[in-house]
Amino acid sequence: MSGYLNKDLLIASHIKPWSKCDNFEKVDPDNGWLLLPNFDKLFDVGLISFDDDGHVLISELFTDAEIFSIKKSLKIKLSRGSRKYMEYHRTNIFKY
Numbered sequence: 001m002s003g004y005l006n007k008d009l010l011i012a013s014h015i016k017p018w019s020k021c022d023n024f025e026k027v028d029p030d031n032g033w034l035l036l037p038n039f040d041k042l043f044d045v046g047l048i049s050f051d052d053d054g055h056v057l058i059s060e061l062f063t064d065a066e067i068f069s070i071k072k073s074l075k076i077k078l079s080r081g082s083r084k085y086m087e088y089h090r091t092n093i094f095k096y
Contacts, residue, residue, distance in 0.1 A: 002036050010034040013043065015085035017093070030081030038068060049094035050086055054078045059095040 004010065013035050018026055025031050035043065042048045047062040048070060056074040058065050065071075078086060 002039060004036055007034070009036060011037055011040045013040045015082060016088045017044075020088075020092075025085075028081070028085075030079055031085045033082075042068065042070075043089075044093075046089075046093040046095040049090045050076060050078065051090075052078065052083050052086070057090070057094060061095050 011034065012032055014021065014026075015031050015033065016025060021031065039048070042062070047059045048065075049057045049059075051057060054076040056070060056072065056076075058070060058072065
């Protein structure tokens with residue numbers, strides 16, 4: 001998401017939360033990605049998410065997006081397999 005490559009500072013994160021996953025989903029590579037801690041937290045609490053094309057969705061409740069350098073032009077690559085997990089995130093976690 002950020003393009004940051006120093007893996008020492010990245011967190012392995014689930015798209016669909018571990019506590020909501022079945023045994024397969026917990027280890028499915030399509031349900032994981034590496035994020036900087038600040039982006040991980042924003043995603044986990046539902047202040048950001050992504051549509052099926054990878055465009056960022058910014059919650060109306062998140063008024064500090066500019067401070068975190070999150071712009072509406074932000075786009076990530078989502079694998080086909082990750083889309084179902086991101087749909088779960090948008091439906092159950094993202095705060096519209």
